[in-house]
Amino acid sequence: MRALLVYHSRTGATERLIKSIGRALEGRGHRVEYHKLEAKRPMGWFASSWAAFRKRETDLAEDMPKSLRMYELVLIAGPVIAGKTSAELNAFLNNMPDGIGRRFGVFATSGSGAAEGPLRSMKSRIEHVGGFIIYEDVVKRQIAMDPEACTRRAEEIAEQLVRPWVW
Numbered sequence: 001m002r003a004l005l006v007y008h009s010r011t012g013a014t015e016r017l018i019k020s021i022g023r024a025l026e027g028r029g030h031r032v033e034y035h036k037l038e039a040k041r042p043m044g045w046f047a048s049s050w051a052a053f054r055k056r057e058t059d060l061a062e063d064m065p066k067s068l069r070m071y072e073l074v075l076i077a078g079p080v081i082a083g084k085t086s087a088e089l090n091a092f093l094n095n096m097p098d099g100i101g102r103r104f105g106v107f108a109t110s111g112s113g114a115a116e117g118p119l120r121s122m123k124s125r126i127e128h129v130g131g132f133i134i135y136e137d138v139v140k141r142q143i144a145m146d147p148e149a150c151t152r153r154a155e156e157i158a159e160q161l162v163r164p165w166v167w
């Protein structure tokens with residue numbers, strides 16, 4: 001299958017895990033493309049927390065993918081910021097091109113706080129545009145930053161994403 005991995009990563013944890021999942025999918029014979037969400041004007045910690053807390057979007061450095069139609073799977077991931085999704089992730093999720101009928105996986109990476117709220121908010125925006133959620137997860141930063149734990153978790157996630165009964 002052809003998979004698009006869309007992610008925001010402020011300090012590298014989400015990126016480590018997403019790249020590891022990409023490699024695990026490629027190892028299973030799938031085609032993987034990445035789309036990294038970055039703010040046109042990078043924000044400091046306070047500004048990014050305030051923007052996330054207020055559910056704001058930020059202008060992105062790169063254009064959004066024009067269409068998702070050619071991807072069988074879209075995996076979307078980002079960090080929990082101030083208990084919410086980041087402004088970069090909001091910019092994507094609030095303006096997503098044609099998600100209808102697509103299969104989506106979502107995960108959030110977090111520090112020590114709860115991530116159910118941001119995960120729910122990611123899922124509801126995907127479902128709002130007609131996407132199906134086939135996988136959801138919350139991964140602690142310390143797992144993403146530990147090479148062995150990260151690879152192990154990525155393999156488990158890849159296995160879940162391609163499990164036969166959702167296809």
Ligand SMILES: Cc1cc2nc3c(=O)[nH]c(=O)nc-3n(C[C@H](O)[C@H](O)[C@H](O)COP(=O)(O)O)c2cc1C
Pocket residue numbers: 008009010011012013014015045046048049078079080081082083084109110111112113114140141
């Ligand atoms: C500005 C900022 C705000 C954060 N707010 C939270 C939070 O509210 N709850 C939480 O569990 N983790 C919080 N974290 C921790 C991140 O969610 C966690 O480190 C995550 O793995 C970072 O992913 P990244 O390296 O891909 O950006 C915050 C981190 C930053 C930099």
